[in-house]
Amino acid sequence: MVEKLQKILKNALIALNIQFEDEIFIERSRRPEYGHYTSNIAMLLAKKLCRSPLKIAEDLVYSIDKNAEIIDKVEAITPGFINFFIAPAAFQKIVSEVLKDGDRFGSSNIGKGAKAQVEFVSANPTGPLTVGHGRQAVLGDTVARILEWNGYDVDREYYYNDAGRQMRILGYSTYIRYRQLLGFDDVFPDDHYQGEYIIDVARDIKEKYGDQLKDDPENNIFKESAEMAVFEDIKKTLGDLDIVFDRYYNEKSLYDDGLIEDVLERFKAINATYEKDGAIWFKAGEYGATEDRVLWKSVVDEATYRLPDIAYHETKFKRGYDLIVDIFGADHHATVPDVLAGLQALGYSTDNIKVLIHQFVTLTRGGEKVKMSTRKANYVTLSELMDEVGKDVVRYFYIMRGMKSHLNFDLNLAKTEGDENPVYYLQYAHARIASILRNAKVKGLTLDGDVDLSLLRENETIALLNVISEFREVGILCGQALEPQILTTYLQKLATAFHKFYTVHRVITDDFLLSRTRLALVTAVKIVLANGLNLLGITAPERM
RNA sequence: CCGCCCAUGGCUCAACUGGAUAGAGCAGCGGACUUCUAAUCCGCAGGUUGCAGGUUCGAAUCCUGCUGGGCGGACCA
Structure with missing residues (x-):
C-alpha cells in the first residue's frame, strides 16, 4: 500500500x-x-x-x-x-491475502537470507537466572524471532566464562556445603553463594564420594559439578521460556585456540598498544573510545576481560555473520566502545554490529519493591517467576516496554487473570475467534464457497481491515528497529479493533454469503493475531 | 569530576525520518449480556510532555544549561 x-x-x-x-x-x-x-x-x-x-x-x-x-x-x-x-476495495483485498499466506502473512525478505547472530543472556554459570536476566533472555529471543521473520538466518549464542574468580568462589561454596553435610561446623563465608542449589550439588558429591574429598578444596569436582548443575538449571529455565540457543561459546576456547595471544600480537604489530606501570594498554582512544584500557594485567599475569571480548567478537566476523546483534544490560554498556575500538583497530568495520542496551528490571509486589541481592538467597529467580505467572505472561511483560525504559514488573498485575492483565486481552481475542469458528462449523458454515468481500464495508469493519493491513509494515519496522515493543503495541491495537467489530457485528447469521464473508474476515484476524503472538513466543489459545 | 539511559494525566506506559486537536490500559464515576465467550464494549472525568532557553513553517521528539532518578567510569565481568 x-x-x-x-x-x-x-x-x-x-x-x-x-x-x-x-x-x-x-x-x-x-x-x-x-x-x-x-x-x-x-x-x-x-x-x-x-x-x-x-x-x-x-x-x-x-x-x-x-x-x-x-x-x-x-x-x-x-x-x-x-x-x-x-478505497474500501483495496482494504478488502487484504483478507484473501492473509488467507493465502497464512502463517507466513506479514513476513518479509528484507534480510535476504543474510547470516545474523544474536548474543544474549551470556550469564556466567554461578547461579540460577534472575528476573534481571529474564528481560535479556526474552528480549534477545524475540529479536531473533523478528529477524528470522524478516528473512535472516539467525543463530542464538550464549557466551560465558567458567574460569574466573566467581567460579572459584562457586567451587569453594560447594566445598563448604559438602563439609557441612559431612558434619563439620565450617563457617559459610558471607560473600559466597548461599543458594539452595549449592547444597543439592554438595549432597550429590557426598553420596558419590563419601568423605574422601573432605580435605581437598581445590578438587575440580566441586566447581565442575556446581557448574554443570547450574547450567542444567539455566537451560531448563530458558527451555521453559521456549528459548533454545544454537551455541554456548566458552571464553576458555579463545585461549585454547590461541586467539587471545593472536589478537594481542596483532595489536602490538600495528602499534596499538603500549606499556605502562608494567601492564599492556590498548590505545582505545585512538580508535574512537574515550579512554585507553588495560589489556594485560601487571599484578597477575593474565588478560583483562576486554581482550577476550574483542577476540570473541572477531570470531563473529570470521564465522561469517553479516549482522551481529549484542544484547547487554545497562551495567555493561561501558565495555561497548572498547570492543568496537578493538575491532576497528583490527581493521573491521563495525557498521554491522547492533548493540541493544536494556535498562534494569524492578520487581514490585503490590506497589512494594522486592529487594534482590545476587549472593544472598533472597532474590527471585526467573524460574520461580515462571512458576508463579507462567511463560506467556513473563514473555509479554518483559517485552511490552521499550528496552530503554526501566521495567516495572508488577507481580500482582502479572498474576491477575482478569481484565487488568494485557496479555489476556490479546489471547482472548484469539480465543473468541476460535469460538466463532467452532460454532460456524457446527452450523455447517465453512470458508468453502463464495465470499463477497465488498460486503465488508461498515466503519468498524473497514477500521479492522486497516489495522490488519498494517501488520506487514509493523513486521518490517520491527526488523529494522529491533524494537519488539512496536509489535506488542500493534497487537493491542489489532485486538481492540477486533473486539469493537465483534460487539457491533454478528458473524454467524441467516445471511449465508455475509456470514461466510465475515468468517473469512475473522479468520484473517485470527491468523494475524497468531502470527504476532508467535513472534513474541506467546501461545495463541483456542479457548480461555 | 566524566560518560550513557530515563523523566509524558493519580499509577504503568504509547506516540513510526521533527507533523495536524499528545493517545491507550489500570484506578475513579456512569452505562451495555434471553443473541457467535462481558477476560468484552460504550460514555464521563483526568495534561503547561521535569524546569529554563534555543533551532523552524511546526518540538514530547533536535541543541544548550539546569533539576531529579537509574547505570557505569577497576589491572572485576
Whole structure:
C-alpha cells in the first residue's frame, strides 16, 4: 500500500517536474478525518521551491492520477499535508491475502537470507537466572524471532566464562556445603553463594564420594559439578521460556585456540598498544573510545576481560555473520566502545554490529519493591517467576516496554487473570475467534464457497481491515528497529479493533454469503493475531 | 569530576525520518449480556510532555544549561 502511494506521488512529482531524490515518506494518519495515509512531502519541498507548502500540496493533488484504483479521495490540507483516503476495495483485498499466506502473512525478505547472530543472556554459570536476566533472555529471543521473520538466518549464542574468580568462589561454596553435610561446623563465608542449589550439588558429591574429598578444596569436582548443575538449571529455565540457543561459546576456547595471544600480537604489530606501570594498554582512544584500557594485567599475569571480548567478537566476523546483534544490560554498556575500538583497530568495520542496551528490571509486589541481592538467597529467580505467572505472561511483560525504559514488573498485575492483565486481552481475542469458528462449523458454515468481500464495508469493519493491513509494515519496522515493543503495541491495537467489530457485528447469521464473508474476515484476524503472538513466543489459545 | 539511559494525566506506559486537536490500559464515576465467550464494549472525568532557553513553517521528539532518578567510569565481568 505504502509503495503504491509512493509511486503515485512520484508520478505526480514528475508530472510537475519537481526533483526529489529521497524516499517519499508516507505514514498512517492519526485521525480518521485525515484519511488513512498522509504524506508531508509538500512541506519538505516548500523551502527548496520557495513556495507555500499548501500550494505545492494542492498542485500535487491536482496531478495525482485519480484513476488509481486504491484511492478513494485525496486532499491537500493546511499546513500542507496530503491525505489519502483508501478505497474500501483495496482494504478488502487484504483478507484473501492473509488467507493465502497464512502463517507466513506479514513476513518479509528484507534480510535476504543474510547470516545474523544474536548474543544474549551470556550469564556466567554461578547461579540460577534472575528476573534481571529474564528481560535479556526474552528480549534477545524475540529479536531473533523478528529477524528470522524478516528473512535472516539467525543463530542464538550464549557466551560465558567458567574460569574466573566467581567460579572459584562457586567451587569453594560447594566445598563448604559438602563439609557441612559431612558434619563439620565450617563457617559459610558471607560473600559466597548461599543458594539452595549449592547444597543439592554438595549432597550429590557426598553420596558419590563419601568423605574422601573432605580435605581437598581445590578438587575440580566441586566447581565442575556446581557448574554443570547450574547450567542444567539455566537451560531448563530458558527451555521453559521456549528459548533454545544454537551455541554456548566458552571464553576458555579463545585461549585454547590461541586467539587471545593472536589478537594481542596483532595489536602490538600495528602499534596499538603500549606499556605502562608494567601492564599492556590498548590505545582505545585512538580508535574512537574515550579512554585507553588495560589489556594485560601487571599484578597477575593474565588478560583483562576486554581482550577476550574483542577476540570473541572477531570470531563473529570470521564465522561469517553479516549482522551481529549484542544484547547487554545497562551495567555493561561501558565495555561497548572498547570492543568496537578493538575491532576497528583490527581493521573491521563495525557498521554491522547492533548493540541493544536494556535498562534494569524492578520487581514490585503490590506497589512494594522486592529487594534482590545476587549472593544472598533472597532474590527471585526467573524460574520461580515462571512458576508463579507462567511463560506467556513473563514473555509479554518483559517485552511490552521499550528496552530503554526501566521495567516495572508488577507481580500482582502479572498474576491477575482478569481484565487488568494485557496479555489476556490479546489471547482472548484469539480465543473468541476460535469460538466463532467452532460454532460456524457446527452450523455447517465453512470458508468453502463464495465470499463477497465488498460486503465488508461498515466503519468498524473497514477500521479492522486497516489495522490488519498494517501488520506487514509493523513486521518490517520491527526488523529494522529491533524494537519488539512496536509489535506488542500493534497487537493491542489489532485486538481492540477486533473486539469493537465483534460487539457491533454478528458473524454467524441467516445471511449465508455475509456470514461466510465475515468468517473469512475473522479468520484473517485470527491468523494475524497468531502470527504476532508467535513472534513474541506467546501461545495463541483456542479457548480461555 | 566524566560518560550513557530515563523523566509524558493519580499509577504503568504509547506516540513510526521533527507533523495536524499528545493517545491507550489500570484506578475513579456512569452505562451495555434471553443473541457467535462481558477476560468484552460504550460514555464521563483526568495534561503547561521535569524546569529554563534555543533551532523552524511546526518540538514530547533536535541543541544548550539546569533539576531529579537509574547505570557505569577497576589491572572485576
